[in-house]
Amino acid sequence: MGRGRVQLKRIENKINRQVTFSKRRSGLLKKAHEISVLCDAEVGLIVFSTKGKLFEYANDSCMERILERYERYSFAERQPVPTAQTSMGSWTLEHAKLKARLEVVQRNQKHYAGEDLESLSMKELQNLEGQLGSALKHIRSRKYQLMHESISMLQKKDKLLQEQNNQLSKKVKEREKELAEQNQETNSSSFVLPQHLDSPHLGGEAYDNGEVEGGNSQQETATNTVMPQWMLRHLNN
Amino acid sequence: MGRGRVQLKRIENKINRQVTFSKRRSGLLKKAHEISVLCDAEVGLIVFSTKGKLFEYANDSCMERILERYERYSFAERQPVPTAQTSMGSWTLEHAKLKARLEVVQRNQKHYAGEDLESLSMKELQNLEGQLGSALKHIRSRKYQLMHESISMLQKKDKLLQEQNNQLSKKVKEREKELAEQNQETNSSSFVLPQHLDSPHLGGEAYDNGEVEGGNSQQETATNTVMPQWMLRHLNN
DNA sequence: CCAGCTATATATAACGA
DNA sequence: TTCGTTATATATAGCTG
Numbered sequence: 001m002g003r004g005r006v007q008l009k010r011i012e013n014k015i016n017r018q019v020t021f022s023k024r025r026s027g028l029l030k031k032a033h034e035i036s037v038l039c040d041a042e043v044g045l046i047v048f049s050t051k052g053k054l055f056e057y058a059n060d061s062c063m064e065r066i067l068e069r070y071e072r073y074s075f076a077e078r079q080p081v082p083t084a085q086t087s088m089g090s091w092t093l094e095h096a097k098l099k100a101r102l103e104v105v106q107r108n109q110k111h112y113a114g115e116d117l118e119s120l121s122m123k124e125l126q127n128l129e130g131q132l133g134s135a136l137k138h139i140r141s142r143k144y145q146l147m148h149e150s151i152s153m154l155q156k157k158d159k160l161l162q163e164q165n166n167q168l169s170k171k172v173k174e175r176e177k178e179l180a181e182q183n184q185e186t187n188s189s190s191f192v193l194p195q196h197l198d199s200p201h202l203g204g205e206a207y208d209n210g211e212v213e214g215g216n217s218q219q220e221t222a223t224n225t226v227m228p229q230w231m232l233r234h235l236n237n
Numbered sequence: 238m239g240r241g242r243v244q245l246k247r248i249e250n251k252i253n254r255q256v257t258f259s260k261r262r263s264g265l266l267k268k269a270h271e272i273s274v275l276c277d278a279e280v281g282l283i284v285f286s287t288k289g290k291l292f293e294y295a296n297d298s299c300m301e302r303i304l305e306r307y308e309r310y311s312f313a314e315r316q317p318v319p320t321a322q323t324s325m326g327s328w329t330l331e332h333a334k335l336k337a338r339l340e341v342v343q344r345n346q347k348h349y350a351g352e353d354l355e356s357l358s359m360k361e362l363q364n365l366e367g368q369l370g371s372a373l374k375h376i377r378s379r380k381y382q383l384m385h386e387s388i389s390m391l392q393k394k395d396k397l398l399q400e401q402n403n404q405l406s407k408k409v410k411e412r413e414k415e416l417a418e419q420n421q422e423t424n425s426s427s428f429v430l431p432q433h434l435d436s437p438h439l440g441g442e443a444y445d446n447g448e449v450e451g452g453n454s455q456q457e458t459a460t461n462t463v464m465p466q467w468m469l470r471h472l473n474n
Numbered sequence: 475c476c477a478g479c480t481a482t483a484t485a486t487a488a489c490g491a
Numbered sequence: 492t493t494c495g496t497t498a499t500a501t502a503t504a505g506c507t508g
Binding site: 009021027042049054101105106109125129 | 243245246247248254255257258261262264265268269270271272274275276277278279280281282283284285286287291293300302303304306307331332335336338339342343345346349350351352354355357359362363365366368369370371372373374375376377379380383384
Binding site: 238239240241242243253256257260261264267268 | 484485486487488489
């Protein structure tokens with residue numbers, strides 16, 4: 001949009017980036033509002049600028065409500081709050097401790113996320129770098145493990161399906177044979193059926209969607225050769 | 238946009254509303270992505286359709302991280318609330334909330350450290366990988382920034398010291414000259430001192446540790462050419 | 475950083491398949 | 492629901508104040 005085509009890439013010129021951010025931000029907010037009104041949708045939009053400034057949009061219901069709904073939706077594991085009530089006296093102490101711990105952990109987490117690095121010394125930075133590097137190694141290893149599991153499972157299923165296909169192929173053959181015999185009985189003057197329907201390539205590499213005449217429709221739906229969704233889920237989910 | 242002008246009002250025709258929702262939703266997500274890339278912003282977008290289906294966008298860092306940042310940001314605004322309440326009942330609530338948050342954050346942190354990855358899906362793993370990658374980039378960038386700062390500071394100091402050395406070198410020369418003249422006055426029969434002590438290469442590129450005879454010891458310690466500890470602190474601390 | 479302008483790039487409403 | 496097409500409506504990049 002605008003005078004020149006734009007590449008989907010970080011705008012290096014700081015001024016331009018800021019101006020574009022301002023303009024596009026208002027555009028985005030407008031669009032968010034429009035879809036919420038036009039389509040009766042609930043929309044929550046959060047934008048942090050590079051410098052950490054917050055901008056947000058939420059339709060009539062406030063952001064908090066949307067976020068709650070979101071968490072409810074995505075994390076059905078809403079933890080039933082662990083309320084082992086200790087004695088009242090130690091509450092304040094407990095509370096303060098908890099707060100302090102939360103702060104420490106959060107500060108740590110920021111560092112893990114590469115934020116607030118100004119307060120760290122060279123040594124600490126190097127430590128952090130090492131930790132993140134090793135974490136990345138673990139994550140990648142886990143990713144490959146997952147992929148391997150999915151692959152071997154798919155291979156298993158593949159084998160199973162091929163066996164099923166072979167059996168069905170046999171059945172189809174038998175049916176055709178029966179049919180041919182019947183035809184010979186009831187109409188002895190007719191020619192023998194040609195053989196070109198014999199092996200419909202079940203179990204081969206290429207399947208086409210053309211229906212195999214002679215198989216009954218129930219079996220056909222039951223043995224659809226298209227991979228069911230649940231088998232692929234592991235790879236994308 | 239499109240064939241007809243549109244009113245900012247709920248679309249009554251159900252079909253049209255659904256179609257428009259689908260189209261605008263993808264448009265909105267695209268725009269959100271664009272601004273996040275072009276302007277280096279952190280964007281989180283949550284959309285619930287009328288029928289309650291969830292759609293979301295979050296740039297490289299996952300939605301959870303953005304929401305946490307959001308809560309951290311808006312925490313300040315919500316501060317006055319708990320202090321005003323103060324009834325015992327709300328205290329337990331606060332406490333429970335705090336506890337839950339701590340748990341969430343700690344679980345997150347484990348993931349950042351590459352632990353407890355079994356519960357994560359492929360998509361989440363890839364997100365995490367991206368986050369850690371970007372964090373590492375920030376950390377390395379900060380490291381290099383620190384090193385550059387240290388280097389330029391050292392260069393500055395180096396220049397300063399060289400100037401001091403030059404001045405001191407001059408002084409030494411003068412002293413020697415004075416000494417020579419004194420010697421001539423008090424002992425006119427002695428030879429003139431040889432000149433090989435003249436310029437001990439101060440201000441040149443290479444310094445050796447050989448002491449410069451003739452300088453007085455006080456000045457010598459003051460202008461020690463070994464880098465003082467405070468100058469190196471940035472690099473190791 | 476905001477407002478306004480203009481030429482273009484994009485988004486999308488209506489429609490058909 | 493989704494996809495493609497087309498005519499238009501909008502958004503916005505680059506500039507100027």
